[in-house]
Amino acid sequence: MKSRLLLSACAIAAAALSGAAAETPSTQPVLTPASNLVVDGIPPIPQAIADEVNRYTEFRSAGLASWHPVKRQMLIRTRFADTVQIHEVTQPLGMRKQVTFFPDSVSDAYYPPMPAGGDANWFILAKDIGGSEFDQLFKYDLTSGDVTLLTDGKSRNSGPRFSKDGKKFVYTSTRRNRKDPDFYVASSDAPGDAKMVYQADAPGWFPAAWSPDGSLLLTGKFSSANESSLWIVNPATGEKTRLSPETEKPTRYSGGYFSADGKGVYLTTDAGSEFERLAYIDIATKEIAYLAPDAKWDVEDFTVSDDGKLLAYTTNEDGSAVLHLLDTATRKELPLPKLPPGQISTLSFHANSQDLGIVLNSAKAPSDVYSVDVKSGVLTRWTQSETAGLNTDNFPDPSLVRWKSFDGLQISGFLYKPDAAKFPGKRPVIINIHGGPESQFRPGFMGSYNYYFTKLGCAAIFPNVRGSSGYGKTFLTLDNAEKREDSVKDIGALLDWIKTQPDLDPDRVMVVGGSYGGYMTLAVSVHYADRIRCAIDVVGISNFVSFLERTEPYRQDLRRVEYGDERNPAMRKVLEQISPLNNVAKIRKPLMVVHGANDPRVPLFEAEQIVKAMKEKQTPVWMLVAKDEGHGFAKKSNFQFQFYATVAFVRKFLL
Missing domain, CATH: 2.120.10.30 (TolB, C-terminal domain)
Known part of the structure; x- marks a missing residue:
């Protein structure tokens, strides 16, 4: 069972690219930023932008x-x-x-x-x-x-x-x-x-579940994206006992739930496999039984019914979620109704052990709550979120695309293309890089991004470069420490691939990313400045050393495992060498930087220093900071202004 992410990096980056507007004479009305917004280098934004694209900010979920x-x-x-x-x-x-x-x-x-x-x-x-x-x-x-x-x-x-x-x-x-x-x-x-x-x-410690009698706690310790362990804690004494076996190589053991009799624990693990498999461990003997041993994809979420008789889980199959239901006594899969295509999240059984709550979304519909009656197979919809009156049938479906990187490794991503009849010829391309880095772009409802597809005729590619989750534990480690820039080369290979596509314009490419994707955006701007038109960095890392020194203490050690420890002189040298801030002279294309002043993950300093360096070299740079936001803009009014500012940037520098 995966912990909740407060804000996905994909969503952060998507928020940065949610609209467009035409140049308008200075005599026309302009938008006035609210007092909580700091606007630097962004020209006055015409009110006409809001009037034109505002419906694309009104989606609900x-x-x-x-x-x-x-x-x-x-x-x-x-x-x-x-x-x-x-x-x-x-x-x-x-x-x-x-x-x-x-x-x-x-x-x-x-x-x-x-x-x-x-x-x-x-x-x-x-x-x-x-x-x-x-x-x-x-x-x-x-x-x-x-x-x-x-x-x-x-x-x-x-x-x-x-x-x-x-x-x-x-x-x-x-x-x-x-x-x-x-x-x-x-x-x-x-x-x-x-x-x-x-x-x-x-x-990295977290509580997962209580034992049925309430005497013990199943807990987990997250050490890195590749290593986690499970423990039993006695809350009466504070004593802990390791439940998952110790391993020589980093292994994930993620929990989890106790069985109804309290004798075992359901969990997922990548032990002996490239992918996380559903398993059951006997607490007394530590023997592990695999409940879905032949899975070729990660089991990403699961839950157990209140009576302990049923286990629902989802598998991440090339970026799409597939729901499964298991009888815990026979360990056999049970039938489920056919679900609408899309992503599935937030599995939760009602106390009646019959209604399984889920959240569904797709390219055509935002996230809404449903329930599955596991006895009758009836699918019931609980919410129907508004889409601002827009016909979502016109929104494009993504296609899975693949290309080979510099070392022959196959990389994949999802491509959204506008209607070719409405927008013939080569289309401008937006490359949107997810955060994490141990995350994954999952195709679903694209919200305001659909304005780009349906009104501006832009295409967009969401790559899952090396280091992304969902493709096995080896793939997950291929960008660690000294190998960090290999993932940047994956984008270089994507730029090569775009050249081969008859309907994509390699001369009109913009790169954007949020969080770690913000670092990737800056790094692509360094290494491939001659192959992009512009870039947007949202809550991104500009210098790994200053980031690691300033990120909140509860995150520092976990991030050092991923990026390298800046306190080690040799690693510090590598981090300094690859940090975009120290290569800012190579960034020659316009840049937009968006950040929240209260960001605990990537402090505002990361944005401030790259903007200062861009100004010193007189390369166009726009900066937007919200004083009341953190790792991405959550308030609608802030998101809307970000939307409108991005509009002007895209019109001026990409289109």
Whole structure:
């Protein structure tokens, strides 16, 4: 089971490229940036831009937050105003009743389990301030509407995980040293009175699940994208016991759930395989049985029904999600109804062990909540998000494309092309590079990006360069440390491939990326300046050394495993050599830089220093900073201005 990402790097980069507008005379009305936005080098943006493309900012989506523990209803996450809030849906396609009203988005909500015949009049929610990612936990009383802070208001907190009887919950907090996620347990009757039960020795610890009797915790330790382990923690004593075997080579063991009898744990692991397989480990004997031994793709998410009889999981098959259902007693796959094509996420069984909640999206439809009746096979839709009245049937479907890189390695990506009848001839190309780096572009609803396809006739390619997840653990390591720039060469090979395509224009190429993809964008601007028109860097890394020295303490050691340790003189030299900031003289094409002032992952300093260097060499550079955002723009009003600014940039420098 994968941990929630606060904001995917693909989404960050997609937000940077969500519109376009024509040059307009200075006499026409212009947009005035809000006081929370810092605009540097961006010319006045005509009001006509907003009028022309605003509908492409009005898409809505919905995510499943929590099933009600007794009733067949749920809490969802969706946005009706400026930020994502919690809403209550009491029946399929019923009214979305907004429950929370905060200036910042609510990242999640959790109902406590309840005994049969009981009711739930409260839930726990998690939210940060200004995109800081230092989530606090709150109790929301549905009867009174009171909201009570449960955590210290300063540290980074995650969770919670409730015991099966709902009487207690565990969560992590960095309040001790701002770095390590210690485990705290609180009673549901007194949720604000938490006691530390385990002191973490590294940033990567997390609680996964309680044992059925509530006496033990299944926990995990994430060491890197290639290595993680599972442990059993006794919250009464603080003692921990390793559950997953020790291995000579880095291996992933990810959890997970206890079996109904408490004798074993369901998990995923890439032990003995290139891919993560679904497995069961006997706690007493440590014997591992593989439940889907022949899988040729990663098992990426799974959940177990409340009665322990069913296990639902998804496989990542060349970027597309496929849902499976398993009988835990026979370990045989059970039939499921045919689902609409697209991505599947957020697997969650209702306490009735019959309704499996899922979130679906596709190229034609934004994310919405559905449920599958695992007994009857009936698929039920719970939400239907608006698409601003646009006919999404006109939005293009992606095609999977492949090319060979400099060393013969096959790289793949997804290509979106405009309607050839409407836009004949060679089309300008946007290359959008995902973040992570251990992430993967997954084809789904492209939101405002569709403006490029349907109105401007642009094509877009979303590559999964070496180092991306989803293609095996060897592929995942091919860009580590000294091999970092091999992934940049994968984009060079993509530029070669574009030249061979009769309907793509190699002379009109823009590269964009968010987070690590921002570094890739800058690196491509360094190495292939003569082959691109312009670039957009969103919350990107410009110097690996300054990034590693300034990223939040809870991230530093984990990032050093991926990028290399800047404290080692030899590695520091390599990082300095490959950092775009130290090669800025080679960047000769216009650059747009977007950042949030509160970014805990990639500090604002990374944007400031590359912009300063670009100005000194008098290469065109536009900069947009939001004072109330973090690792990407989450507030609708900020996203919209980013959309409009990008419009002018694309019109001026790409088209």
